[in-house]
Amino acid sequence: MVVKCEEVWREISNYLDGDVSPDLRAAIDEHVRGCKHCTAVLDGTRNVVQLYGDERMLEVPLGFSHRLHRRLEGNMPGNRRSFVGWMVAAAAGVVLAGRFEAARSSSIRHPELVSEHAQPGAGVPPDMIVLVSSDGKTFHVAGCPFIHDKAHVRSLVAREAEREGYVPCVRCLKKYLS
């Protein structure tokens, strides 16, 4: 089987998806070997698929996850609290705030770090949404390619991540490391 350039271009997408017959694949391979133009088109199209298929192309605005969860939380059926419920929540908030302030004034120290080699960050915005994985030692911004075990990540605010002993990623949060 012999194919022309036009036929290669017409089938290039199916070729990359493995959706052509063995005969047609062999014919395209043979044609591309001797055709500079079709080699360029095939290489370039393959690059397009690979680059756009990278997870880093799925960027979201900072705080997106936090806002989405807050919106969902506001629409959960059980979240329409009674007046008594709100009073209890408010009282708990006051107690927690008092304990937090007391703890802060008594000693300013870093929590026990997950890794003894890790360096704590400085100036990380406390409410910034970050990601951690259960087996990692660092926290990241969404989209960072250096997240361990992406299947088990959870999002939380930087303040909580630091409290749990995580430290900023040396790549995506480099500016907060001294």
Added chain:
Amino acid sequence: MALAASSVWRWGEMPEKAIALEDEVRDENALIQRIREGERERFYELIQPYERRMYAAAFALLRNQADAEDVAQEAALKALKNIGQFRAEARFSTWLIQITVNEARMWRRKGHAYIMEPIAIREDEEGNYTPRDFADWREIPSETLERHEVRQKLAEALASLGQIYREVFVLRDMQQLSIEETAKALGISTASVKTRLLRARLMLRDLLAPGLGGSWSSRLSFEKGTKPW
């Protein structure tokens, strides 16, 4: 696509990957069942792995960050409300993306989004697409994507495609849906998906190859000896 791929692996070839995938689907179905039974707060856990995909699907159609975020939120609320209608024969992620696409289309129809569609590219699907440029563009190292300006160029090229090409490309090549899943999500035939996908890929290559294969690459800094072109 991942599920479809799992059905064609040969015996003895990476079985652990297929088993892990099956476990993952089983866990997800169990979680969906618990949410249906009343543990609504666990819905966060269910959609968390797909949040970025939902946003990306909405952004691909609307090309506006604020609109895309609103639509992703609306889609998540709709999914929560209709979780009882989800049928396990489809993947949950596909169902979620389908809801997001429908929400984005409704958003456009209601006139929330003011969108200028590119006029440079004709939206008809008749005729074959002939590449306009034969710039040589060999392998791109994945590190290239760490450069913000490269991601920006890729995003601009994608945004310049007509909507019918952009949505097929995003669902198939960025969301990794299968041809059939893409067709179902968009309500078009698999033949249309294939035609639009081919044109989208070739148009993007035409838009990017002269830059990434040539003039932009000379401005990108690579470690000595690693520049691939």
